[in-house]
Amino acid sequence: MRIWGHQIWGPYGFYDAFSEEYQWYPQRYLAIDQGPIAIMIENHRSALLWELFMQNSDVQSGLKRLGFATPHLRD
Known part of the structure; x- marks a missing residue:
């Protein structure tokens, strides 16, 4: 975050992609239903x-x- 700052972070969190090599920083977000893919x-x-x-252990006891x-x- 300190290196790229607002290039990769917006008001709603991280942007969906970036390329430091090509200086490519699109300002759009990954949809909430696509994050867990x-x-x-x-x-x-x-x-x-x-x-x-x-x-x-909490899962096991639950x-x-x-x-x-x-x-x-079964064998």
Whole structure:
């Protein structure tokens, strides 16, 4: 933020893209429904985010309190 300042940040947050190499700084935002797309792609690809979420102790205790159990896998 300190380096690029208002070139990459506007009143509503970060702009959707920029290129320092080509001095390209469009002033438009990524739509709120498009922001999670990269996260969903990575989660589909590696399940990293799901695994991290499920390791959280608050999530584990909440699932237990709701009656969820680990499914038994069949051979």
